[in-house]
Amino acid sequence: MFSFFKKKTVTPDVPPVAPADLAPIPAPAAPASNPAPAAVADAVPLAFDVETAPRPESKQSWMNRLKAGLSKTSANLSLLFVGARIDDDLYDELEAALLMSDAGIDATEYLLDALKRKVKDDKLTDAAAVKVALKALMVDLLRPLEKPFVLGRHQPTVMMISGVNGAGKTTTIGKLAKHMQAHGQSVLLAAGDTFRAAAREQLMIWGQRNNVTVVSQESGDPAAVSYDAVQSGKAKGTNVVMIDTAGRLPTQLHLMNELQKIKRVIGKGMDQAPHETLLVIDGNTGQNALTQVKAFDDALQLTGLIITKLDGTAKGGVLAAIARVRPVPVYFIGIGEKIEDLQPFDAEEFVEALLG
Numbered sequence: 001m002f003s004f005f006k007k008k009t010v011t012p013d014v015p016p017v018a019p020a021d022l023a024p025i026p027a028p029a030a031p032a033s034n035p036a037p038a039a040v041a042d043a044v045p046l047a048f049d050v051e052t053a054p055r056p057e058s059k060q061s062w063m064n065r066l067k068a069g070l071s072k073t074s075a076n077l078s079l080l081f082v083g084a085r086i087d088d089d090l091y092d093e094l095e096a097a098l099l100m101s102d103a104g105i106d107a108t109e110y111l112l113d114a115l116k117r118k119v120k121d122d123k124l125t126d127a128a129a130v131k132v133a134l135k136a137l138m139v140d141l142l143r144p145l146e147k148p149f150v151l152g153r154h155q156p157t158v159m160m161i162s163g164v165n166g167a168g169k170t171t172t173i174g175k176l177a178k179h180m181q182a183h184g185q186s187v188l189l190a191a192g193d194t195f196r197a198a199a200r201e202q203l204m205i206w207g208q209r210n211n212v213t214v215v216s217q218e219s220g221d222p223a224a225v226s227y228d229a230v231q232s233g234k235a236k237g238t239n240v241v242m243i244d245t246a247g248r249l250p251t252q253l254h255l256m257n258e259l260q261k262i263k264r265v266i267g268k269g270m271d272q273a274p275h276e277t278l279l280v281i282d283g284n285t286g287q288n289a290l291t292q293v294k295a296f297d298d299a300l301q302l303t304g305l306i307i308t309k310l311d312g313t314a315k316g317g318v319l320a321a322i323a324r325v326r327p328v329p330v331y332f333i334g335i336g337e338k339i340e341d342l343q344p345f346d347a348e349e350f351v352e353a354l355l356g
């Protein structure tokens with residue numbers, strides 16, 4: 001199987017890979033977009049487990065950039081503990097900082113109560129120790145959101161990508177496609193945004209440049225485009241079919257119904273598909289992101305989230321709100337426009353960047 005994630009969470013079902021295979025991903029010399037089509041029967045063994053986390057740089061470098069990306073969110077939180085006394089003022093300030101980071105009332109109260117208990121039980125008197133305790137509580141809260149993103153269980157793996165306008169769907173699809181290609185996975189994209197000609201064209205041009213087949217229709221039904229893409233992916237033995245959809249607000253009920261239809265029709269094209277039903281959310285939207293997660297999850301039964309634009313936002317605490325209220329796994333977080341700015345979500349790294 002092909003997993004984008006950490007060795008610790010992946011159960012290898014093939015022999016371990018050589019360290020060289022775990023090296024940072026080099027840009028592929030020739031894009032591996034269209035390797036010879038594999039017969040479906042051959043597809044399962046092609047699966048491989050390898051730490052393919054898209055890390056074209058050292059872990060330290062990623063941590064530095066994650067810290068920089070999350071600096072607006074962390075600014076209020078991490079300074080609280082410097083030389084602080086453990087008293088009600090500290091708890092009040094922590095409460096305000098968590099709320100300002102858009103962690104929401106539920107997660108904020110949960111963290112404060114748990115922290116106060118821990119301070120009392122362990123008789124903590126030192127601010128640094130309290131900060132360490134808070135970090136541990138946050139990691140515990142966020143850890144259920146971690147989930148390895150695995151390919152290779154299906155041929156093709158069909159992914160449906162939804163979200164509000166401008167959340168970063170198309171950009172994220174491009175980044176993911178490149179990571180997958182770099183690992184020899186063939187990718188086919190469906191331009192399911194049939195509303196905006198520009199969006200379709202953007203994807204077509206991107207596909208041409210990157211040797212990725214894009215299934216598109218001049219006009220018409222996004223469900224039909226999605227169905228065609230699945231059929232085409234099956235016929236060509238493509239490893240991954242990614243279906244882009246037009247941006248929409250959860251309050252636009254007819255458009256949410258349309259998404260449900262697209263999902264049903266994809267299922268008619270291939271049993272059990274889509275295998276991944278993803279929501280891309282803009283980290284800048286804070287508590288509104290939670291509303292989006294609930295609405296899209298209710299409509300589509302999401303399998304995962306991708307949270308973009310955590311760089312430059314003070315609202316990164318929204319992950320805590322999601323963990324408390326609607327813990328849909330977070331496959332990736334985005335902290336910029338470059339391909340390496342999209343990385344697997346790791347609760348420990350995230351908390352370290354916030355409070356480290």
Ligand SMILES: Nc1nc2c(ncn2[C@@H]2O[C@H](COP(=O)(O)OP(=O)(O)OP(=O)(O)O)[C@@H](O)[C@H]2O)c(=O)[nH]1
Nearest residue numbers: 165166167168169170171247308309334335336337
């Ligand atoms: N700073 C930053 N910008 C991002 C990130 N991810 C995406 N963007 C930018 O966000 C903008 C919108 O991205 P798109 O991929 O076009 O969003 P979309 O959801 O496909 O938009 P619609 O097709 O209008 O629904 C682009 O300018 C991207 O470069 C990120 O992690 N950080």
